[in-house]
Amino acid sequence: MEVFAVDGLPEIRPGDDLAALIDANAAIGDDDVVCVASTVVSKAEGRQADLAAFPAGDRARDIAERIAAETDEQKDPRFAQAVLEESEELVLEAPFLLAVTRFGHTTVNAGIDRSNVPDADLLLLPADPTASAERLRAGLDADPAVVVTDTSGRPFRHGQRGVALGWAGIPASRDWRGEHDRDGRELGVTVQSVVDELAGAANLVTGEGAGGTPVAVVRDFAFGEHAGSDELFRDPETDFVRQALREWDY
Missing domain, CATH: 3.90.1660.10 (CofE-like domain)
Structure with a gap:
């Protein structure tokens, strides 16, 4: 798998055709995953x-x-x-x-x-990052997957990492449940957040601060023969951390 930043993009302004600018600065293929920082998506959308x-x-x-x-x-x-x-x-x-x-x-x-x-x-x-990803994908000359990314802190750890906010052309996760480990045991809970991992990989090459670039391309990523799911954000009924925070008298 190869991950590279797209250089040459200008400062994005409201109303800019972000897909056209990406196409003008990178040769995108149908099997690529284009990871776009939410910052430039928001700027183009006038947010x-x-x-x-x-x-x-x-x-x-x-x-x-x-x-x-x-x-x-x-x-x-x-x-x-x-x-x-x-x-x-x-x-x-x-x-x-x-x-x-x-x-x-x-x-x-x-x-x-x-x-x-x-x-x-x-x-x-962006108000609806998945809709933003779908519009970007439709605007590109090729037919890649698109992930809108952001950086986010993590409980229990220092530092930020790239995460996915919206996606199009790829499931959010691949589901290993029902498959087997190397010892033949059936996997019962393993669901891999693919779009978050792609966002994290992209963030390694896009960087942060004044030298950062807002778009990266992941090439030759293979989803594999797995079931896919678009569930990424936990709903309140299964998010026990959110439930505990609601009840915490701080």
Whole structure:
């Protein structure tokens, strides 16, 4: 398997044809997986916003005051309001905002970014990253799979890694249940999050910070003869960590 970054892309602006720009800078094949950072997807889709667009309500002001009291970090209540409006649920309000986005991803601050946003205060995640991936795939000259990625922290570990937010042309996971290990034992719980692993591989070559590039291509990845599933985000009924946080009196 080969993973390489796509060089030469310009600063993406609202309304840009991102698929055309990718095609202009890379020879994409039908069997490739194109991993695209949510940052540029959001920029192309006009998901930039100013703090002034989110006048703070009572809950946002309470959250900002609570975070300031617990961490000595001043949280703009308008930012808290933006997180509230981009979230289906706040799992945690302090000492930081842990939110479930409207498309099911659980992340700090609903994934709202304040870096690499030259023309606004905030960059929101794509409203529907899977729909974004489908549009990108349809716009490319070839017929590859597309994964919209982001970087995300992980419980119990330091550091961030690439994760998938949306995907098209490939199942989210491959299901090993019913297959057998090397000793002949039947696998009962193993479901491999393929799109997350591809996003992590892409993040190794796209990089971070000022030198980062927003698109990577994975070539010669083979899904194999496995059942596939599009389930990626746990639903609340089976997400025991989210249930525990809901009940935690913090």
